[in-house]
Amino acid sequence: MSYFLAVDLDDPVREQVAATIRAHQAAFPAKWIRPERLHVTVLFLGSPAHPAPLCALMRSVASAFDRFELRLSGSGTFETARAASVLWLGVAGDLGQLEALRAAALDTFGAHVPAEERTRLYRPHLTLGRSSQLLGFEPIREALSALQTKPFTAAHLSLYESTGVGFRLAQRVAFSRAAG
8 A cells, every 4th residue: 555645626626627527538538537536646655564653744744834725727748657648737826835845744754755756856736537548638638728727725634545446535634833
């Protein structure tokens, strides 16, 4: 099992993205992300031998941050080892807070973070689907290039456990930085 930290969408934005997926999934066969699994990944943690400390570390990170606003804007594609093409929506808004959250998580989780994740350029995005066809998503990417969602509040840090066939929520902690 492996784990990752993420920021979740609020329900109205989740539904907007779900409607976007429904509008395109019939036109192109791909592995589309189910609406309840939509998230913005903050940090991959790998497969720790003892996952119990992850929840305490997560509470430590979340307590240092207050809520912040993000929105989804634009689209793109990239290749991975698992898929010839991944379709994504870009993330905009308070990227400074999102990047600070990632940096704090990198510092706090330390040894739980795989070496390749520590050196990977962070490009926040929301994955919509994966395909084995290299250029299959291109017409959809072009159609989504001007997409803008309403802002949503990043209110929680979520810990997800990858199960091999998907992932499940392990814990969610509210951002709770004390004022002052």
